[in-house]
Amino acid sequence: MAATDSSLIASIKEKYVEKFGSDHDFQVFRSPGRINLIGEHTDYNNGFVLPASVDKAVYFAISSRDDNQVKLYAADLDETYSFSLDDLSKPESSWPHYQLGIVEQIQKRGLEISGFQAAFGGNVPVGAGLSSSAALECCLLFALNDIFGLGLGRLDIVKMSQKAENEYVGVQCGIMDQFASAFGVSESVMRLDCRSLDMEYFPFPMDEYMIVLCDTSVKHSLASSEYNTRRLECEKGVAILRKYDPAIQSLRDASPELVEAHKDELGDVVYRRCKFITEEIQRVLDACDLLVQGNLPAFGAKMYETHDGLQHEYEVSCPELDFLVLKTRENADVVGSRMMGGGFGGCTINLVKKNAVDAFEEEMILAYKKEYDIDLPCYRVKITDGTGEVL
Numbered sequence: 549m550a551a552t553d554s555s556l557i558a559s560i561k562e563k564y565v566e567k568f569g570s571d572h573d574f575q576v577f578r579s580p581g582r583i584n585l586i587g588e589h590t591d592y593n594n595g596f597v598l599p600a601s602v603d604k605a606v607y608f609a610i611s612s613r614d615d616n617q618v619k620l621y622a623a624d625l626d627e628t629y630s631f632s633l634d635d636l637s638k639p640e641s642s643w644p645h646y647q648l649g650i651v652e653q654i655q656k657r658g659l660e661i662s663g664f665q666a667a668f669g670g671n672v673p674v675g676a677g678l679s680s681s682a683a684l685e686c687c688l689l690f691a692l693n694d695i696f697g698l699g700l701g702r703l704d705i706v707k708m709s710q711k712a713e714n715e716y717v718g719v720q721c722g723i724m725d726q727f728a729s730a731f732g733v734s735e736s737v738m739r740l741d742c743r744s745l746d747m748e749y750f751p752f753p754m755d756e757y758m759i760v761l762c763d764t765s766v767k768h769s770l771a772s773s774e775y776n777t778r779r780l781e782c783e784k785g786v787a788i789l790r791k792y793d794p795a796i797q798s799l800r801d802a803s804p805e806l807v808e809a810h811k812d813e814l815g816d817v818v819y820r821r822c823k824f825i826t827e828e829i830q831r832v833l834d835a836c837d838l839l840v841q842g843n844l845p846a847f848g849a850k851m852y853e854t855h856d857g858l859q860h861e862y863e864v865s866c867p868e869l870d871f872l873v874l875k876t877r878e879n880a881d882v883v884g885s886r887m888m889g890g891g892f893g894g895c896t897i898n899l900v901k902k903n904a905v906d907a908f909e910e911e912m913i914l915a916y917k918k919e920y921d922i923d924l925p926c927y928r929v930k931i932t933d934g935t936g937e938v939l
């Protein structure tokens with residue numbers, strides 16, 4: 549599919565008609581991928597994150613059916629999958645898991661839908677850490693909510709999409725990705741308190757700087773097992789720290805000082821995990837203050853601190869990500885760079901002076917090719933609104 553919104557929309561409409569005919573009305577819905585400026589692995593520790601939804605999105609062209617059949621066409625893969633609402637068993641092919649997971653959540657809530665048919669596709673790079681899966685889940689649930697009048701609010705859509713991922717897909721993700729996709733606001737980042745789910749939007753000044761993602765194009769197999777291990781390590785830390793302060797329910801409630809005071813008892817690995825998380829939660833709050841002051845260079849310095857912590861203390865980076873971040877440190881036109889998302893591959897996020905973006909990309913592409921013999925995709929992203937119907 550081509551890359552602009554209007555061509556993507558035209559293309560998905562065309563695919564729908566090709567597959568399902570033109571004799572009934574259908575609607576089109578859009579759900580974006582997300583970036584995260586700062587606050588990594590803090591969501592499942594009940595801390596703060598600072599994501600935004602971007603101009604890379606998933607589109608569904610969809611209509612209801614009179615029977616209980618679901619017919620899906622994945623336009624980017626040119627594959628179809630059909631199932632009955634009475635049988636949500638897991639197919640070997642993994643892409644329908646997201647849609648099946650959403651239908652399962654609808655049924656678990658006791659909500660009624662009939663069958664539906666949909667063509668979907670888009671330009672969120674898969675496996676690059678932009679949460680194409682959250683976009684898929686939110687888009688379908690938003691669409692079904694609209695078509696069948698399920699009466700769900702955006703927060704229900706976020707929570708049910710996360711549950712679909714946890715329970716059907718089997719990934720123990722936090723709530724950030726679905727939140728960002730559903731609640732994004734153009735040109736703003738959102739500071740989300742992952743405990744209370746309160747959010748505050750901050751305008752992100754894009755006059756001088758541009759957000760550029762550099763896609764390592766690798767996804768190391770450790771990603772999901774290590775993600776779950778990190779969650780357990782954080783829980784271990786909480787269990788130890790709670791002995792000293794019973795009010796500690798998650799690392800959100802602990803301070804870096806408390807972690808330091810119990811370093812020996814936590815043991816090397818758990819200590820480093822807790823140190824990173826408690827510092828990272830504070831970093832999000834500090835970064836928001838810097839944003840309000842319009843101090844992007846100091847904000848960018850925080851991004852580098854985050855990367856250092858993710859690399860050495862939380863240990864979720866990989867050589868390719870470290871290489872790309874290190875490379876930017878020589879470049880005065882880059883004020884901030886770090887790995888983004890769960891880790892072990894995917895993208896780095898970079899804050900680059902606008903007039904230097906061409907040269908930046910050229911330099912990164914050359915260096916990455918030389919080091920890894922991989923063509924480095926670079927994405928210049930704009931912050932857009934979250935999930936909605938395309939009218």
Ligand code: GAF
Nearest residue numbers: 588589721722723724889890
């Ligand atoms: C993945 C998860 F899905 C998020 O919930 C979050 O934990 C992120 O990794 C790390 O910040 O994207």
